Amino acid sequence: MKVKTRKGGTVSIEGEDIEEVDQFTYLGSIMDRNGGTDADIRTRISKARQAFAMLKPVWKSTAFTENTKIRIFNTNVKSVLFYGAETWRLTAGEPxxxxxxxxxxxxxxxxxxxxxxxxxxxxxxxxxQGHRRPGRPxxxxxxxxxxxxxxxxxxxxxxxxxxxxxxxxxxxxxxxxxxxxxxx
Structure with missing residues (x-):
């Protein structure tokens, strides 16, 4: 999908010219000239890493059960990562x-x-050398x-x-x- 295929011409709204840019952020997602989502995905991954790092005290804590940590991860990290994922284009890249x-x-x-x-x-x-304890894979x-x-x-x-x-x-x-x- 091409957003704009030719150069030249300006877009005006109420007499004010709109600057042409290669990419911009709209509703938290990065839009680019070619309709690609790579920049948006990289940004989402970066934001999810930051969210994960901010929760480091939670991950190290023994006060939380594993199930609680999983719920915290799902609500605070996965939600940041997958925000707007429904708009990402599907590619035939390597799995x-x-x-x-x-x-x-x-x-x-x-x-x-x-x-x-x-x-x-x-x-x-x-x-x-040795054997694994019972219950270990x-x-x-x-x-x-x-x-x-x-x-x-x-x-x-x-x-x-x-x-x-x-x-x-x-x-x-x-x-x-x-x-x-x-x-x-």
């Missing part, structure tokens, strides 16, 4: 979960290329990544070897993040 998965695997490859003594590589490859972050590798026929050892070649790793990440492997 957030897929983008997160891709970036995770890119980071893993980057970390596996680091020297063995690197603290981040040690943290990635660390395998704590069986699947850890690393076990979930290992399962994703197994779905495309690789082991963790093979992934470490492949990560040394950036071109092959990029292809592996693409295979890990392809839509046919998604279980949404």
């Amino acid at each position: 957030a979960i897929k983008q997160l998965k891709r970036r995770t695997w890119q980071w893993i490859g980057h970390t596996l290329r680091k020297p063995v003594g690197s603290i981040t590589r040690q943290a990635l490859e660390w395998n704590p 069986f699947h850890s972050w690393r076990r979930s990544r290992r399962k994703e590798l197994e779905e495309i026929g690789y082991t963790w050892s093979e992934a470490k070897r492949i990560a040394q070649n950036r071109v092959r790793w990029k292809a592996t990440v693409a295979a890990l993040c392809s839509t046919r492997n998604e279980e949404d």
Whole structure:
């Protein structure tokens, strides 16, 4: 949607010329020349972060139950984030979960290329001994990544070897993040 497609000509209301701008705020939402919502979404995310940060004492407090904190989050953070969301245009961009998965695997490859003594590589490859207490989830972050590798026929050892070649790793990440492997 284009708001105005040609330059020139001025708009006047009661004899007063209206300035032409690239974007403006109307009823709390940012409107831009091309009808895009990216600036508005970025602003909403920023405002939600600020609201979340202002409630830091609540999050740290032991006086509130988890359910109360969730209700506070929903009313004070989510409402700020989603204000005006019904007017945002839908795009065919990459889904957030897929983008997160891709970036995770890119980071893993980057970390596996680091020297063995690197603290981040040690943290990635660390395998704590012992058993989880009853009630704790069986699947850890690393076990979930290992399962994703197994779905495309690789082991963790093979992934470490492949990560040394950036071109092959990029292809592996693409295979890990392809839509046919998604279980949404």
